[in-house]
Amino acid sequence: MRPFNYSKIKEEKWNSEILGLIAAIYKFAEKQELYLKQRPDELEKLVEIAKIQNTEASNAIEGIVTTNTRIKQLVEEKTTPKNGDEEEIAGYRDVLNIIHESFDMIPITQNYILHELEFIETRRYTINNSSLHKTHGTVNMLNLVDGKSAVIEGDFEPFIVHYAETFIIPASIKEYSIKPYGCDEVKVLKAYVRS
Structure with missing residues (x-):
């Protein structure tokens, strides 16, 4: 195990930008926890809307389009893809689901x-x-x-x-x-x- 000299942290000069970012992280984390406790159903609805809008916009940039109804059905997994474009949309949905459901297990530091x-x-x-x-x-x-x-x-x-x-x-x-x-x-x- 590599030794770490914690006394060096005391010597570190923290500029106002870094301190502001640290404060903002704590502020938003507290707001998120409060919102999760007070309105979990509303937050879940917002997440689902964001997934649909994100999937639609990102695929449209690549020229992959379908009706709003089909995108919603595909994102909510209420239908199966009918063609290659819809398979792309379903694949994008699957990646978003992995990120949203398993973000705490994705080992990115x-x-x-x-x-x-x-x-x-x-x-x-x-x-x-x-x-x-x-x-x-x-x-x-x-x-x-x-x-x-x-x-x-x-x-x-x-x-x-x-x-x-x-x-x-x-x-x-x-x-x-x-x-x-x-x-x-x-x-x-x-x-x-x-x-």
Whole structure:
């Protein structure tokens, strides 16, 4: 076992940004626990709506579309896919279910994601106006971590994401922009495969 000198932590200088982020984590964790206790049914409904909207928007970017009724039925597993597009939608649903149901068992740590030798890169962006992003031929997975909502535009039908929603930009899209919508500033976390 490697020894760790805890006294070095006392010498560490913590800037206000890091302290603010730590405080925000605790604040939101407390709010989530309170909301889970007070309104678990409402939260579950919101999660189900978010899964349907996420599945529809992410697949539409790749040109995979069907009716709203079919997407809802596929996401809720009330029907079986009729064609290749619907199989893609069902596959996306399955991945979302794994993330939502087993997130606490997925062994992803900060060291794994941020390690310089690993294949996943993460970036944080604070956006006040419009911010142009290039995919460089790799899938971009993003989450709106702060701000009311943002509009995503590119070589596809523009769409709006709201606070805490995750969206995916496929590798086939060369570039896209993110800009605040209904607010002055948004913060986005982006993960992508290093090239």
